[in-house]
Amino acid sequence: MIRVADLPATHPGRRLLTKRTPFFVAPSEPRCSYCVYVPTGWTPETRLSVVVAVHGTGRNVGELREGFIPFAQRHNVIVVTPLFPVGIGDPDDVHNYKFMDARGIRFDLVLLDILEQVRLRWNADVDPVLLCGHSGGGQFAHRFLYLHPDRVAAVAVSAPGSVTLLDDSLAWPEGIGDTRQRFAITVDLEAVARVPVLLVVGGDDDGRADLAAMGHPGHSRPERLDRLAESLNLQGIAVKKVVVPGVGHSAAGTRPQIVDFFTNLLADNA
Template structure:
């Protein structure tokens, strides 16, 4: 017997609720199927209430994307947010490289475009609109987060940058990626300082995050550039240099140095959650005032 269309529809609904709401399954990106994403979507996201917001949570070198989704699942449930956790595999170009996404551009791959393609897919799939979103990343994700911020501040209402191993300073006298000289040639845009000032920016690192073996750049290695180590020896030193670079350009930064904490995302993310809670409340208050005006 052929199942009825009614039965098909009910099965489709069950499938959507199982795989597309709550903690979702992993989907290949239509923009580029070498990359994939998973979500947390509150089951009541289409009910009446404030406009849903998007939080993008970017993994580190260990690529535990589901953990990065789960960091914000409870936050999203109670604050009407969707969480998007992209998965950027190592060795996408067949070379075994673990670091490509951290620097945004890798050969012919533009990881900023990949992420924006994922955001567009999520908007289409759920009938939502995210002209601006919040971005969090830790370690390798912190690399990506602050460089995406430099390239696309107009797409963000908040950025929380966690313990990147290396930083891109707002320094037009140093070549990309140590500074911003050459950004226009590589990406077709320079830093937009007024737009950067409009983003709520947070930087966080553990006070005991002091290992340097992985983050010291050596001449002759693939991503070595002049000034690669100039921001400092340790992650706290480098992130503080990034903070000072931003503040010198008039960009306000909330900075957390977490005492006694090493390179541990599950601890540091609590500061990011607190920051994004405040930034979200401020955004919604501003949006409501704009609507009233």
């Protein structure tokens, strides 16, 4: 694999591998892929931090990456946006990645392999990363936190349709009671508690009808976020919860709160 630093400054490959990159195959799972935004302030000698933004069910990865470009430019960070496609092993499976494993694929490990490639190609600091996701991406983000708290500096969870509680009396994905058998990982609550968490949802994002149609009746998205917040708080985890007035189920609508959350963390750690 060519590192960007291996290319002369005038090589056309530099243009391909900086700013908006093409999609790359995920190294351990070629049915998945990722693209990157590398800010114009990048140099081979700089070791930039990384933001991972995970898509929702609609897989609108292009819009997702574009939405974080101003943040990347302002703070000189690299944006990584994985693509976990619909239909792996089942042409109608839109949920696969949200629960970390499906049909023999460990999507958390796919992301870790992607980050290792990002580290090598761009000399990036991927340990830990800032992680965020909206809707299905929010499901992925908080579950990834449970399994790999040492790999994330902060997590922003936006409007998930289902949540996993830190309850070892419930099996995955409702709780964490069987993660040792399922993932060979026991959730380290002390490590999870060290990670700042933002929970955000639009004030108009009820979602009750959609969730009921998908077989999950009984709770709106704000109610599900409240359940997650309560579960995290019971374990002493610092949670910031934000409800954005006038916003429905919109990644763009909750992104400003995520950007502010990450901006403040970067300023605190400067």
